[in-house]
Amino acid sequence: MASKFERFASAGKGNGLRATHEIHAGELLYTAEPLACCVSNTCAKDFCHSCFSRRKTLLRCSQCKVARYCDVTCQKQAWSDHKRECKCLRSLHPRIPTDSVRLAARIIFRLLSPSQTSPGLCSLEEHESHLCDMGEERREGLSQLSSMLQLYIQQEVPNITQELPTVDPLSLLAKLTCNCFTISDGELREIGVGLYPSMSLLNHDCRPSCVMLFEGETLHLRAVRDMQPAEELTISYIGTLAPTRDRRTQLEEQYHFTCQCQRCTTADMDPMMLCGEEKAWAPLREAIPRLENWQTQAYWSELLYECGSLLDPLDGDVPAVPDCNVYRLRVIDLALDACINLAEWDKALAYGTITLEPYRQYYPDPHPAHAIQLMRVAKLQHFLVHLGDAQHTLRLAYDIMKVTHGNQHPLTSDLIRKLEECRAELDRA
Numbered sequence: 001m002a003s004k005f006e007r008f009a010s011a012g013k014g015n016g017l018r019a020t021h022e023i024h025a026g027e028l029l030y031t032a033e034p035l036a037c038c039v040s041n042t043c044a045k046d047f048c049h050s051c052f053s054r055r056k057t058l059l060r061c062s063q064c065k066v067a068r069y070c071d072v073t074c075q076k077q078a079w080s081d082h083k084r085e086c087k088c089l090r091s092l093h094p095r096i097p098t099d100s101v102r103l104a105a106r107i108i109f110r111l112l113s114p115s116q117t118s119p120g121l122c123s124l125e126e127h128e129s130h131l132c133d134m135g136e137e138r139r140e141g142l143s144q145l146s147s148m149l150q151l152y153i154q155q156e157v158p159n160i161t162q163e164l165p166t167v168d169p170l171s172l173l174a175k176l177t178c179n180c181f182t183i184s185d186g187e188l189r190e191i192g193v194g195l196y197p198s199m200s201l202l203n204h205d206c207r208p209s210c211v212m213l214f215e216g217e218t219l220h221l222r223a224v225r226d227m228q229p230a231e232e233l234t235i236s237y238i239g240t241l242a243p244t245r246d247r248r249t250q251l252e253e254q255y256h257f258t259c260q261c262q263r264c265t266t267a268d269m270d271p272m273m274l275c276g277e278e279k280a281w282a283p284l285r286e287a288i289p290r291l292e293n294w295q296t297q298a299y300w301s302e303l304l305y306e307c308g309s310l311l312d313p314l315d316g317d318v319p320a321v322p323d324c325n326v327y328r329l330r331v332i333d334l335a336l337d338a339c340i341n342l343a344e345w346d347k348a349l350a351y352g353t354i355t356l357e358p359y360r361q362y363y364p365d366p367h368p369a370h371a372i373q374l375m376r377v378a379k380l381q382h383f384l385v386h387l388g389d390a391q392h393t394l395r396l397a398y399d400i401m402k403v404t405h406g407n408q409h410p411l412t413s414d415l416i417r418k419l420e421e422c423r424a425e426l427d428r429a
């Protein structure tokens with residue numbers, strides 16, 4: 001792939017990437033394989049540890065009983081990366097180290113066999129650890145992880161300072177917290193973590209010019225708007241469906257910088273995101289972590305009941321919160337997810353439909369989260385035989401996905417097939 005961008009020193013932000021040619025929205029700019037990656041512990045039983053596909057039944061590695069694969073082919077393919085890890089996992093059984101420790105170990109094993117690593121735009125040594133910007137508590141947490149890491153790899157790498165003098169376990173883990181990427185599936189559910197060194201050069205913007213999408217563990221970087229030469233390529237490190245204060249706090253805590261992007265300095269979306277009276281939406285904001293916990297644990301009935309009472313409080317004195325308030329919107333999304341899992345289709349469609357207008361306003365540029373939301377609603381409309389609506393929603397989703405996912409992505413093909421089905425059914429009706 002002929003590169004249309006280059007590394008440069010971005011004012012006030014360290015290194016960055018900028019366009020060297022004119023770039024068009026939807027262009028695939030880069031495809032990268034990770035230096036190392038692993039499936040998250042939370043979904044270790046549902047995804048192949050080699051190709052990252054979701055499967056109902058997976059073969060389990062008979063030795064460590066942790067790694068899982070589609071078939072023997074996937075297992076063979078993964079063996080060079082899993083061989084040393086397998087021994088380490090066995091040594092700790094039944095304990096399984098955290099995702100960041102497993103990823104760090106995989107990076108160390110990679111670095112010990114340097115023939116497998118190819119030079120990119122940026123090497124791991126150049127990544128910043130931000131150790132000195134961290135509070136005492138963060139550092140303490142990291143040093144515990146570092147002890148865990150050394151215990152975990154002990155059998156394979158008994159003395160890391162001797163074998164890899166350039167790698168300090170503590171700073172490696174610190175580098176990972178601000179440089180590794182979450183690998184998600186087509187529907188943006190988190191499946192793993194990976195390190196893609198060249199992509200760590202991308203700086204953050206709350207209204208980014210590019211998005212990252214994954215196919216298995218392969219990363220694709222696409223432009224979501226037209227760019228001129230010298231314009232900086234940016235991505236968003238965080239979910240942007242949040243008011244300025246929340247976004248800045250998250251970026252400061254996790255990435256150690258104060259965002260000065262245009263959306264943060266103008267706070268242009270805040271009046272809409274925080275609309276309604278604070279005393280009315282504060283309970284929604286406070287409830288979100290608890291509700292998200294129920295979502296992770298799949299307590300769908302409890303989740304739906306709680307969302308329902310938060311969205312329609314019986315207390316008549318509480319003023320109504322508009323649907324575009326981001327905290328209310330988040331609760332509606334959680335309710336939608338609960339309804340889908342409880343097969344309450346009509347209710348799911350009602351919740352889903354409410355979200356579409358706020359999503360349209362909050363994502364002025366093509367964004368995968370917007371496309372996925374439209375897809376969810378379109379599937380419900382199709383299932384409930386609202387064929388005209390389904391066709392309309394699918395078209396809106398397609399207009400975004402051809403930019404964010406590209407026409408070759410399996411999810412886009414899936415969408416095109418759905419659109420054809422819908423057209424055929426409408427013709428018959």
Ligand SMILES: [Zn+2]
Pocket residue numbers: 048049050051052053069070071074
């Ligand atoms: Zn597989």
Ligand SMILES: [Zn+2]
Pocket residue numbers: 061062063064065066067082085086087
């Ligand atoms: Zn194993």
Ligand SMILES: [Zn+2]
Pocket residue numbers: 205206207247259260261262263264265
């Ligand atoms: Zn910002």
